[in-house]
Amino acid sequence: MTKTLKISVLALGLAYLSGAATADVMIGLADDRQIVYDSQWKSTNAYNDKNWYLRLGVGAQTIQRAGEFVFRLPEAVDENLTFTSAEFRVQLLSKTGAENSSVGPDPVPNFNLDLYAVRIADAPTVLTSDFYAGERDSNAILIMDNFITPDSPIRVSGNPNYITTDNEANERLTAFLNEAYAKGANAGKYIFLRLSPDYTTVTADMVNMNYSVLAGDAGNAAERPTITYTTVIPEPMTMGLVPLVGAMMLMPRRRAPQR
Secondary structure, eight states, rough: OHHHHHHHHHHHHHHHHOOOOEEEEOOOOTTOOOEEEEETTTTTEEOOSSSSSEEEEESTTTTEEEEEEEEEEEOOOOOEEEEEEEEEOOEEEEOOOOOTTEEEEOOOOOOOOEEEEEESSSSSSGGGGGOOOSSTTSEEEEEEEEEEEETTTOBBBTTTTOOOOOOHHHHHHHHHHHHHHGTTTTTTTTEEEEEOOSSSSSOOOGGTTTEEETTTSSEEEEEEEOOOEEEEEETTHHHHHHHHHHHHHSOOOOOOOOO
């Protein structure tokens, strides 16, 4: 077999192995919640008053706010389906979070929001036990540190200013989606992504410092939290083609007769 033919067969084999890539999007559901911890009463509650944004940060000095978004995994069951890329995005409405903020438009929050993948579940119910505020949550998967910062842009008329995960975070999110999907075992189940403030203490000057992030109840799909992703399903003949391609590549080249 000539070298050119070997390369052509290998290319064909790799094409079958890769399958056809499919792009799709998960749109954040209206089941998302603002999770609020009250350090005075040692109580945690999950709120959603059908507002179109979540306030994440600080209320009164004893009130800490995180937020959790809910997405549904693809419903199709296929043990060969593999996520090959993923990107998470949101829109930021404001950096104060409350119209009656005692601090007014300045200063901006002096903390960041970190993005975590929290868990997979059969139902889209946000749990109060999902709450976390602090530098690093060892019980969740950190997707991106400092996902939203005081420098993050807010949306303005004519410019959505989407805040998106970076390349490294995209790789972590892709790995989480593959783990969550579990070769189809969890198809149609729900995943939970959380934005957590990274402050360690709350002081009096932080009262009503919040980031307002658009939620699943926002007016249209373009405003809601989304995960854009691609998947690949290898072609059915892949398993039969692998040994054939390997055998052809291992075949010795026939030498031309010497003259």
